[in-house]
Amino acid sequence: MNSIYTAEQVRAFEENSFIKEGDDLRAMMEAAKQSVEILNKDFSTSEFLILCGPGNNGGDGYFIGIGLSKLKKQVKFIDVLSHVKKSPLCEHAFKAAQDFDFIDAKTLKDISSKTVIVDAIFGIGGRIDLGSELKEILSGCNRFESKIAIDVPTGINSNTGEISPACFNADKTITFIGYKLGQRINEGKNYCGKLILKDLGLSMNENVSPTVKELSFDDIKTNIPKRVENSHKGNHGKLLIIAGDEGFGGAGIMSSESGLKTGTGLVRLLTRKSHISASLARNPEVMVSGADNAQDIEANLEWPDAIVAGPGMFENFWSEQILYKLLLSLADNDTPALLDAGALRLLRHKAFSKINLHSETVLTPHPGEAAEMLKVTAEEIQKNRIKSAKQLQKKYGCIIVLKGNGTIICNKNDVYLCSSGGPELAVAGSGDILSGVIGSLIAQGLTPFDAAKTGVVIHALAGEEFAKDVGKIGLAAGELIPYIRKFLN
Numbered sequence: 001m002n003s004i005y006t007a008e009q010v011r012a013f014e015e016n017s018f019i020k021e022g023d024d025l026r027a028m029m030e031a032a033k034q035s036v037e038i039l040n041k042d043f044s045t046s047e048f049l050i051l052c053g054p055g056n057n058g059g060d061g062y063f064i065g066i067g068l069s070k071l072k073k074q075v076k077f078i079d080v081l082s083h084v085k086k087s088p089l090c091e092h093a094f095k096a097a098q099d100f101d102f103i104d105a106k107t108l109k110d111i112s113s114k115t116v117i118v119d120a121i122f123g124i125g126g127r128i129d130l131g132s133e134l135k136e137i138l139s140g141c142n143r144f145e146s147k148i149a150i151d152v153p154t155g156i157n158s159n160t161g162e163i164s165p166a167c168f169n170a171d172k173t174i175t176f177i178g179y180k181l182g183q184r185i186n187e188g189k190n191y192c193g194k195l196i197l198k199d200l201g202l203s204m205n206e207n208v209s210p211t212v213k214e215l216s217f218d219d220i221k222t223n224i225p226k227r228v229e230n231s232h233k234g235n236h237g238k239l240l241i242i243a244g245d246e247g248f249g250g251a252g253i254m255s256s257e258s259g260l261k262t263g264t265g266l267v268r269l270l271t272r273k274s275h276i277s278a279s280l281a282r283n284p285e286v287m288v289s290g291a292d293n294a295q296d297i298e299a300n301l302e303w304p305d306a307i308v309a310g311p312g313m314f315e316n317f318w319s320e321q322i323l324y325k326l327l328l329s330l331a332d333n334d335t336p337a338l339l340d341a342g343a344l345r346l347l348r349h350k351a352f353s354k355i356n357l358h359s360e361t362v363l364t365p366h367p368g369e370a371a372e373m374l375k376v377t378a379e380e381i382q383k384n385r386i387k388s389a390k391q392l393q394k395k396y397g398c399i400i401v402l403k404g405n406g407t408i409i410c411n412k413n414d415v416y417l418c419s420s421g422g423p424e425l426a427v428a429g430s431g432d433i434l435s436g437v438i439g440s441l442i443a444q445g446l447t448p449f450d451a452a453k454t455g456v457v458i459h460a461l462a463g464e465e466f467a468k469d470v471g472k473i474g475l476a477a478g479e480l481i482p483y484i485r486k487f488l489n
Contacts, residue, residue: 001219003210005178007124007158013204027200028089032063034198035174040071043116047074053121054084060150061120062093076101080121108140117144119168123151128164135166142169149173153191160384161188178204184419185385185406214417220454224488225263225444236265237443240304243311245319249275251312251432254478256286258436261481262488264443270297294325301329306336308439310343311432327355336448338362340435344369357398360448364401399449407456411449421460424467429477434459458487
């Protein structure tokens with residue numbers, strides 16, 4: 001599990017680590033040494049161009065160039081923003097590199113694209129409000145075949161992953177001390193390329209609690225339910241899916257199929273009566289019942305170990321009365337529930353705001369639904385996804401799964417990031433499948449928070465496997481289920 005930090009956390013840890021005079025210089029020299037080792041190993045070419053800013057990241061760049069020259073590499077520097085006063089460490093490194101070849105940024109276009117270009121402009125101090133001089137330089141950088149960033153590519157916000165219109169698009173980023181948030185979320189993840197962490201022997205992950213913990217399959221595989229030889233269907237949970245208003249029957253069918261094929265012993269679907277025949281034709285193993293009014297669901301609410309509600313629901317009388325009846329019932333018992341899709345949009349209505357949701361309820365909005373729940377724009381949600389997830393958690397008091405590129409899972413105390421998965425998952429029904437998986441895991445005995453983390457990771461990895469086998473285009477959401485089932489087994 002990777003520990004992810006804010007830029008402020010890394011800076012504070014650095015400052016606290018450099019107690020003795022000269023420690024900061026020694027750390028810079030060590031960062032340069034380790035970077036040189038990577039660059040020398042990865043590139044047989046003898047030509048490097050290093051862009052050095054006025055801060056400590058620029059100092060890293062100068063020392064990297066000096067180290068490469070000792071290995072008989074041809075090194076050129078560009079003193080980016082030369083009119084800005086340099087930090088003491090950068091000034092020290094700059095003077096050490098005075099005898100090297102410095103070129104003007106205007107001649108960047110004349111450098112061979114085969115040259116390895118190294119971005120050491122801002123690093124952790126990266127920002128997106130770049131001036132015209134930097135924008136022009138960065139626009140010229142991206143024609144190079146090999147692009148390496150030192151710590152954080154220039155043009156990325158180190159905390160949010162936002163990028164400038166002109167951003168250094170690294171193939172590889174050598175980062176120091178700890179992973180930064182902006183490297184793992186939003187467009188920042190894509191512009192960092194392959195990340196290589198060098199902690200410089202400071203062991204930040206052993207001394208500082210991360211802002212976010214990044215999940216992998218290894219982190220959740222022990223959560224996957226195990227089966228004993230003499231088990232029967234009653235040992236594996238009962239899942240109730242309430243979904244599928246008129247014209248949206250497929251959502252409930254997909255969620256129930258997902259729950260069924262990910263291990264739940266018994267799955268019941270309550271949907272509009274017009275969808276019963278389609279559900280039986282697709283999945284005769286699912287117990288499907290018609291519920292055309294709130295009274296139709298009452299007899300079913302004491303049966304399940306977990307409930308999923310919302311797929312295929314929207315703002316009309318059926319969805320509203322069904323959800324209202326469900327939430328009143330949940331307020332009086334401890335049955336864990338997941339609310340998705342249409343149910344989330346209904347929560348913002350005044351009638352629903354008076355019902356307190358249990359803290360173990362899972363809410364799974366995509367950015368558009370999250371925007372409606374917080375009464376902001378989807379762009380604001382995406383601008384800082386971690387902040388948005390925390391705001392949702394605080395407002396509703398529930399477990400939040402903020403879906404999207406870099407899904408965020410959080411409760412009151414912890415924030416997790418799943419950076420697996422890609423654009424192949426951006427299809428209709430993908431969220432319905434995820435809801436069924438998480439609901440299934442809850443029904444089989446996982447805590448809602450563990451089920452959310454586990455379901456999100458497996459769902460994302462299933463998308464990646466599809467992309468490997470077929471490609472990123474053309475996934476039908478139901479095709480995820482066989483891949484998910486493989487991970488569970």
